[in-house]
Amino acid sequence: MPDVVVVGAGVVGAACAYYAARTGLDVVVVDRGAVAGGTTGAGEGNVLVSDKGPGPELDLALLSNRLWRDLAADGPDSGPDSGPDGGFEFEAKGGLVVAETDEVLEALTGLAGEQGVECVAVAAGELGDYEPHLAKGFAGGVFYPHDAQVQPMLAAARLIRRGAERFGHGTLMLRTGVTVTGFLRDGGRVTGVTTSCGDILAGAVVNAAGTWGGEIAALAGVRVPILPRRGFILVTEPLAGPLIRHKVYTAGYVTAVASDSEGLETSAVVESTPSGPVLIGASRERVGFDRTISVPVLERLARQAVELFPALAAYRVIRAYCGFRPYCPDHLPVIGEDPRVPGLYHACGHEGAGIGLAPATGHLIARLLAGLDPGLDLAPFRPDRFPQEAP
Known part of the structure; x- marks a missing residue:
């Protein structure tokens, strides 16, 4: 027992x-x-x-x-869990949130100030220092060094x-x-x-x-x-070299996370993986447990990703999949x-x-x-x- x-x-x-x-x-x-x-x-x-x-x-x-950081550092000395990533590809890569307009940037930096966590305000002219391949024209952003990634x-x-x-x-x-x-x-x-x-x-x-x-x-x-909230992810072919250094997303992602809407919402979230492919999200919609692939949603995600990183247009998407977030009201x-x-x-x-x-x-x-x-x-x-x- x-x-x-x-x-x-x-x-x-x-x-x-x-x-x-x-x-x-x-x-x-x-x-x-x-x-x-x-x-x-x-x-x-x-x-x-x-x-x-x-x-x-x-x-x-x-x-x-x-x-998570303790777990990543606590892998055994040898065997399949060895290494600085804990055996589950922990990446302390940090996250860069970018704003399309001055108004959005003001709201974004205001939120950062209220959170009380470590972050760095990034002026428009400094975004390229964080992400050299990021599209031009963003008003600025905020970098969060504690954002991370696991497999x-x-x-x-x-x-x-x-x-x-x-x-x-x-x-x-x-x-x-x-x-x-x-x-x-x-x-x-x-x-x-x-x-x-x-x-x-x-x-x-x-x-x-x-x-x-x-x-x-x-x-x-x-x-x-608890209700299912469907989301799609695109996966690109492996990239020859590093194109994206951090987890990068637009400020609209924060709004989408907090939304109560049952309808479709998408916001660009783009990041690399240790094995080479780039992951592209994120969509949200409450459609029950319907797993039907929605080509219009995939097209929108791809378009938003290219608007964030134009160089992605040269690469193919090799697969797409969906999952269901456990949503509470x-x-x-x-x-x-x-x-x-x-x-x-x-x-x-x-x-x-x-x-x-x-x-x-x-x-x-x-x-x-x-x-x-x-x-x-x-x-x-x-x-x-x-x-x-x-x-």
Whole structure:
């Protein structure tokens, strides 16, 4: 009987399992698919502080940023996880946010001042020092040195592997191809899960099911309003040499992240990868779980990327894919024990920030499971902050 069952083997579930095992708990991770088979596998790997306004999500992002750097520096001396990137292509590349007009630049620099995080205002004439191939005509920008990048599928796999191999005082077991169908209870308390492969008794259950977190919550009889928000990513052919030095995006991306619109929104986000291809995003729209490839959306993303880096016009897009961000109405994740169902913990609803916020979420959940002070006010993320019935 494990201490904890974690439902979901994406990067958030992997982080919860890793930190729980490190705390000394015995953990079983279950997923109906493969590791990183859902939203994590369709992500860009953003580890951002630049796109968050002052408040609880920024506090969570700053904690997570530090933890990602610790994880990258904590790889073993040899083997597949060795190297300065932690085995998951951690790149402390920094992020450059650019503004098209003076008015947008004023708003952008105003936000930077309110955030209270390390950043550098970049005048129009200095943008080329950061990105020599950036298009001309931008009014200026802000550079955030703490923005970073990981390869999300590698990150999820490495965290599960590390949790399984490193901690003799806590164990981690992974079971894929296992669908959770319900919860076991003793009185009102959750004591495990029922699955397609039998019951698993446990001291606690963590709902880290990402976009499907609302469905898992519903099995326990509670409402957590998580909805899918579709996004597309373009991948170019490998570039012969470095064209883009940092993560680069327009100020419109910050607005799109905070938007409540169900309709299509796109904003240019462009970055290189260690293996050569360039990743191009980002689009947002609420269309349920429709995976239909939208050529007009892909065309818009490609056009916006070329407007940002004209040299990209010389390269081909070799593939495109979509994923579903787990969207919550107030744009904050759901983190903590559910007071309506003791023994059930939630770690979901991160929207497009799940990869960046995964270590902090896992760290906080593990401390709660171990009966320790989380060290961060979790009230803004409480699971019962939404009406029990849908409005």
